[in-house]
Amino acid sequence: MRIDIVTLFPELCDSFLSASILGRARAKNLFEAHCHQIRDYTTNKQKQTDDYPYGGGCGMVLYAQPIADCLRAVQQQCADQGRRKPHVVFLTAAGQPYNEETAKRLAEYDALTLVCGHYEGIDQRVIDAFGDEEISIGDYVLTGGELASLVVADSVLRLQPGVLAEEKGYQDESYWDGLLEYPQYTRPEVWEGRPVPPVLLTGDHQKIDAWRGQQSRTRTRLRRPDLYEQWCDTHPLTPGSWKRNERAALVRTEDQLNAAARVYSESWQQSHQEVCTPEFLAEHTPEAMRQRLDADREAGWAFYLHSTARTPDAIVGVCHKTGEIGRLYVAPAAQNKGIGAKLLEFARKKLPEHPHPTLTVLNTNTRALAFYRRMGWRPTGVEAVYGSDKEAGSAVYCQELKLRYEAQ
Structure with a gap:
């Protein structure tokens, strides 16, 4: 997979993609990442990227032109590699809410481009011209789209083959199957008077799986009742057939x-x-x-x-x-x-x-x-x-x- 981030702070984004699990995967060429400086595509001497909004109001709005030219350059680079036209996502406060299902969907693209907004936003015309969708990572406002783009990049890239040690590494985690993850424990067995739940020490994997499932359901119901109801509705249970020794x-x-x-x-x-x-x-x-x-x-x-x-x-x-x-x-x-x-x-x-x-x-x-x-x-x-x-x-x-x- 190729992922491109269009931003005013490419060094920030690039350093994140070069660290920890993603950094090791990137070094192994398990994915390709490029961070593009919007200012490099401006046409004015001052390298200005924004201006006052039409209609008045506070703040500044990013120009359409440098973002458009940057996206055209990314499209050409993908074409030169024999890739399809990249899927373009604008990170905006007005976008659709982001979740694990969206991450799974975006992970299927061969090329994904994330555009970071700043100030009061981006000229809507470039979003209309190039954007395939707008995404918001939550109901709050950030000073820029860099953090949002890195959240999307991290959640998408970790789903790429080989990035995590094993597929189970993400399939057992929160949201993958619609539930929050169960609590985790490690050594020591007793920490400051707090013991590990006894069932985890039994070695009985059937009992452990049952306990973890119960914990996941309890957590989800209490913390995210919306997810809990969705999970129940999308995981119907069909009774098995009666055995000969049952009556x-x-x-x-x-x-x-x-x-x-x-x-x-x-x-x-x-x-x-x-x-x-x-x-x-x-x-x-x-x-x-x-x-x-x-x-x-x-x-x-x-x-x-x-x-x-x-x-x-x-x-x-x-x-x-x-x-x-x-x-x-x-x-x-x-x-x-x-x-x-x-x-x-x-x-x-x-x-x-x-x-x-x-x-x-x-x-x-x-x-x-x-x-x-x-x-x-x-x-x-x-x-x-x-x-x-x-x-x-x-x-x-x-x-x-x-x-x-x-x-x-």
Whole structure:
């Protein structure tokens, strides 16, 4: 790839492209970079590049002519190399917001030219004549486009083959798959009394990947809810096929009810441990959950117990009166095996008279929220609010969200 930067400060840009990872890649000819001084293309003796804006106002505006002549020179250089006409990007405050998807798209060009604005901007006529697009790196104003151009250059060039040691170096990072990256740790194992999360020391890569995925979802939901919702919407989850040793049976007998209560208790305590006090969690014993199941059945709910190799490991409930699905819990030992997705789809199909069934989930349960959204469920409102000042046993403020099935 060839990248050109049209700027009033080529030394600044060139020094950045010659340092660190990009500098080493540039020395290996993994990409070609050129920084062009706009003043070299002026036609006046003073090497003036700007003037007062027509219509009045403060500040100065960059001339169209020197930028245009510089771009023509870059085009000719690319043609002499047998390259296609470069894709020209103007870095302006009025440009489209920049993100990783844009970086991926720009990384596909054989030649990319970045034009740095300055002062009050660039004469619009040269942008209209040469620009393929305008980009802004954020909702704030810089004194010049150099920093913006280097941000774009860095994010694009690091995607070029060989620039990073391995492709996984950028595919696991923030924004690549729509989520923020999980937290990272290195030696020592304990720093100033702060230990590394134990799961990272287990050597169990399946558990580590699950932990990292959860951390990424939590970070994204809390810090960038817009990205979180987009990720869920663009990563639909399709239930896998049922295995021969799997079955879901309607709960009828005492043994089935007790087994369902055990799964319910164990999974409920796990999913609520961050929002409830230890004392309150301890109250949710299998016996207590059996009472809840009995009360729900009297109110019209039907429950199904999922088993794998005859071992009960998940439950789900449906209410034909209201079109609700609830009590979807998978035993901790059986999680991350696709059972929840299969059981949710199973329950939904048990309610053919309700094309848009509903369910509820705590907003703090980011794993469940991502799961439901990927299965086609969307929030419709707040069912209840919990907090230490509202209900005994609640350790933090949280909301119980109502979700509705919207997928076709």
